[in-house]
Amino acid sequence: MDPRTLLSTDHECQVKHIAGGCYYHFGVTDALMTELNSACDLNELIDTLTLHVNIDGLPLSRSSAVHLWPILGRIKELGNSNVFLIGLYSGTSKPSSVHEYLKEFVDELKVVIQEGLHFNGKHYKIAAPEAFICDAPERAFLKCVMGHSGYNGCECCIQTGVYVSGRMTYPDLTAELRTDSQFEEMVDEDHHTGVSPLKDLGVGLVTSFVLDYMHLVCLGAVRKLLYLWIKGPMKCRVSASVLSLVSQQMASLRLNIPKTFSRKPRSLFEVAMWKATEFRLFLLYTGPIVLRKNVPHNLYKHFMLLSVARRILLSPDLCLEFCEYANQLLQVFVENSAKIYGPEFIVYNVHGLIHLAQDARKCGPLDQISIRKLK
Numbered sequence: 001m002d003p004r005t006l007l008s009t010d011h012e013c014q015v016k017h018i019a020g021g022c023y024y025h026f027g028v029t030d031a032l033m034t035e036l037n038s039a040c041d042l043n044e045l046i047d048t049l050t051l052h053v054n055i056d057g058l059p060l061s062r063s064s065a066v067h068l069w070p071i072l073g074r075i076k077e078l079g080n081s082n083v084f085l086i087g088l089y090s091g092t093s094k095p096s097s098v099h100e101y102l103k104e105f106v107d108e109l110k111v112v113i114q115e116g117l118h119f120n121g122k123h124y125k126i127a128a129p130e131a132f133i134c135d136a137p138e139r140a141f142l143k144c145v146m147g148h149s150g151y152n153g154c155e156c157c158i159q160t161g162v163y164v165s166g167r168m169t170y171p172d173l174t175a176e177l178r179t180d181s182q183f184e185e186m187v188d189e190d191h192h193t194g195v196s197p198l199k200d201l202g203v204g205l206v207t208s209f210v211l212d213y214m215h216l217v218c219l220g221a222v223r224k225l226l227y228l229w230i231k232g233p234m235k236c237r238v239s240a241s242v243l244s245l246v247s248q249q250m251a252s253l254r255l256n257i258p259k260t261f262s263r264k265p266r267s268l269f270e271v272a273m274w275k276a277t278e279f280r281l282f283l284l285y286t287g288p289i290v291l292r293k294n295v296p297h298n299l300y301k302h303f304m305l306l307s308v309a310r311r312i313l314l315s316p317d318l319c320l321e322f323c324e325y326a327n328q329l330l331q332v333f334v335e336n337s338a339k340i341y342g343p344e345f346i347v348y349n350v351h352g353l354i355h356l357a358q359d360a361r362k363c364g365p366l367d368q369i370s371i372r373k374l375k
């Protein structure tokens with residue numbers, strides 16, 4: 001009837017009832033062993049394994065309120081590492097306690113970091129996770145800090161946000177940067193909402209929480225720019241005739257987009273339906289062509305600051321050598337954003353761009369630490 005009949009697989013799973021839902025812990029050790037077993041490109045020189053961790057909620061179906069909150073991992077040193085499941089929470093809302101939700105994960109990982117792992121006669125050290133790759137609400141949840149719309153919401157620098165036109169903005173581009181030790185000592189009291197359970201792992205709660213460029217750039221700054229051009233205040237808008245011309249040129253590129261891109265370019269007037277990958281295609285490839293000579297020169301130059309900076313930070317060849325240059329481009333982009341589009345444009349996602357280069361400096365090309373890599 002089924003392989004489960006033959007193998008007498010358990011039909012029941014011992015879940016724990018925690019934080020308002022159910023949780024099952026698959027285990028870090030088991031996941032790492034399975035991953036090492038299936039690794040065909042395991043370099044003999046590797047003796048330390050580093051985890052990248054992703055936590056995010058996803059609906060189980062459209063017709064129910066039940067959500068899953070998996071704890072996912074991958075091994076940085078294995079180029080083609082699979083994404084594996086460490087723990088799985090299910091409930092009708094977010095776990096009510098981050099301490100209960102992460103308890104088994106933290107407890108087990110502490111032991112694994114301390115003792116390492118034996119595989120095929122070799123001892124591997126397990127480093128504390130290098131990067132937690134999550135979107136902004138999850139980062140705030142895991143770190144126990146203010147959300148991205150709070151006055152002290154920037155995770156990388158110490159500044160009090162300013163409320164402009166109903167939006168929280170972070171206008172200061174030179175504010176003092178947060179450090180792991182300051183975070184641990186809770187120097188900026190207004191930033192914290194509690195003590196994170198991840199503190200026990202010895203990870204840097206500032207430097208290990210990378211900003212996800214998919215949300216920050218693709219679904220953040222680029223989408224915001226296009227919305228302003230299409231339906232923003234009059235001072236930000238691009239004329240309908242120019243938008244039509246740009247859309248036509250994008251449609252004409254459809255035949256020339258290689259199959260490696262999952263989606264073809266489409267009209268700017270359909271931007272509400274664009275996926276993150278379409279914003280990426282626009283920012284890096286089609287935008288620089290179709291906007292040139294069409295949109296006003298100052299808008300084009302401003303757009304290109306972001307495009308070139310992203311190109312550098314995503315490229316394994318350029319990322320480290322030109323990281324500081326990309327950082328300068330992003331600083332100028334954000335500075336000029338306020339001049340062109342007004343101070344209300346410098347919301348969390350746009351302000352966060354000035355902190356992106358430091359993640360690339362630590363972890364390498366941003367594609368390696370993107371949520372896209374973990375989906």
Ligand SMILES: [Zn+2]
Pocket residue numbers: 154155156157158170351352355
């Ligand atoms: Zn900041």
